[in-house]
Amino acid sequence: MSSPRALRGRLLDFTDDPAKAGASALRYIEDGILVMDGGRITARGPASGILPTLGDMPIDDHSGRLILPGFIDLHIHFPQSRVIAAFGTQLMDWLERYTFPEESRLADPAIARAMAAFFLDELLANGTTTAVVYGTVHAGATDEFFAESAARDTRMIAGKSMMDRNAPDFLRDTAQSSYEEVKGLIGRWHGRGRQHYVVTPRFAITSTDEQLEACATLLREHPDVYLQTHLSENDREIAFVREIYPWAANYADVYRRFGLMGPRSLFGHSIHLDDSEVAMLADSGSAAIFCPTSNTFLGSGLFDRDRLAAGGVRIGLATDVGGGTSYSMLATAGEAYKVLQLRRQTLRPLDAFHMMTRGNAEVLGLGDRIGTLDVGSDADVVVLDAGATPAMAHRMTAVDGDLEQELFVQMIMGDDRSVAATYVAGARAVRRR
Numbered sequence: 001m002s003s004p005r006a007l008r009g010r011l012l013d014f015t016d017d018p019a020k021a022g023a024s025a026l027r028y029i030e031d032g033i034l035v036m037d038g039g040r041i042t043a044r045g046p047a048s049g050i051l052p053t054l055g056d057m058p059i060d061d062h063s064g065r066l067i068l069p070g071f072i073d074l075h076i077h078f079p080q081s082r083v084i085a086a087f088g089t090q091l092m093d094w095l096e097r098y099t100f101p102e103e104s105r106l107a108d109p110a111i112a113r114a115m116a117a118f119f120l121d122e123l124l125a126n127g128t129t130t131a132v133v134y135g136t137v138h139a140g141a142t143d144e145f146f147a148e149s150a151a152r153d154t155r156m157i158a159g160k161s162m163m164d165r166n167a168p169d170f171l172r173d174t175a176q177s178s179y180e181e182v183k184g185l186i187g188r189w190h191g192r193g194r195q196h197y198v199v200t201p202r203f204a205i206t207s208t209d210e211q212l213e214a215c216a217t218l219l220r221e222h223p224d225v226y227l228q229t230h231l232s233e234n235d236r237e238i239a240f241v242r243e244i245y246p247w248a249a250n251y252a253d254v255y256r257r258f259g260l261m262g263p264r265s266l267f268g269h270s271i272h273l274d275d276s277e278v279a280m281l282a283d284s285g286s287a288a289i290f291c292p293t294s295n296t297f298l299g300s301g302l303f304d305r306d307r308l309a310a311g312g313v314r315i316g317l318a319t320d321v322g323g324g325t326s327y328s329m330l331a332t333a334g335e336a337y338k339v340l341q342l343r344r345q346t347l348r349p350l351d352a353f354h355m356m357t358r359g360n361a362e363v364l365g366l367g368d369r370i371g372t373l374d375v376g377s378d379a380d381v382v383v384l385d386a387g388a389t390p391a392m393a394h395r396m397t398a399v400d401g402d403l404e405q406e407l408f409v410q411m412i413m414g415d416d417r418s419v420a421a422t423y424v425a426g427a428r429a430v431r432r433r
């Protein structure tokens, strides 16, 4: 457990969704103190009130910088850190040519451990303190991931990819073996400290009916684990799903009929949906996860946020590294803005910062633990410096104290360079490898 520590700076978080409640959803203290003890936030408020109560508690002085809840990334692949920036393909070729061969290396637990360590260090350097993570098909690689996360005390939600067809032999499990391996992983890791399990059939193409049934069984047997998969990302992918599930009304209907939709289910991409698929997501309380840098990089398509929101679908934001091109949730919000521009929609800075923090926490049903600076919440915090690069500092001279403009500069120009510090469960994160 971390020892007591206070942070001084500009405290910013959300008490509600600014898309619904407007600017009153924002909570901002220009000269604030955040007190962290035993991994939790124990006090917060104006420096004038809190400083006199601190005695000799150490204070990290971040005056002038923004202190926010740690960012939350709702879809990312830890084995793909060497797949980012793979040239020239769209989804199905990209999987075959670059991704599957790289994922096969994680059969070796030592490689998996090193990949997990690099990945977690990189997330923390980008201010991301919670992520929903795909592993490879290898159960042992997911054990290594959880072990590295537990060593850092990060709140991570991870699962081994289940895939028993339409993948190379060396990356295939079976319905039965995947069921047993996932049972084991849930038993070893789910609810241990800050680790959570997410049942992870890679996508409808790489699972048989038996494996999707096994996923439903796992969800019934463990109602508090999550489910994640990919949905309606790419035209060739969608055509392949139609071919192998001729009985299904559409792509989403495959997941629905196997009982995989619900309020703890996260569907990556969800780009090319028809109206009945939007209704299935909304009616089941499932979440659609917007992965903008991946969707532009792989040429997948433009996420239709307004249509899904109007249809009542819960929406989260994510990087999708390594189809995605940046670990930074700031850069991801910037790309989301550009995708929505092409749709003639918009992403206001308050909405973007809400999504990265409290919004994504609410999608996970973890709003009481992460995503805000509430007293009692986990002390996962990111500190942002708007003058991190010469170009940002120069741009900021035209901002004149306007907070929303500053946030917009961060999401358009910022990345790991603007992260001055990250705190995990009250302790400052340092790179381990």
Ligand code: GUN
Binding pocket: 077, 091, 095, 099, 202, 203, 230, 233, 294, 320, 323, 324
């Ligand atoms: N669909 C199935 N697997 C993947 C993956 O690894 N990345 C992306 N972007 N889409 C997928």
Ligand code: ZN
Binding pocket: 075, 076, 077, 230, 268, 320, 323
């Ligand atoms: Zn993905």
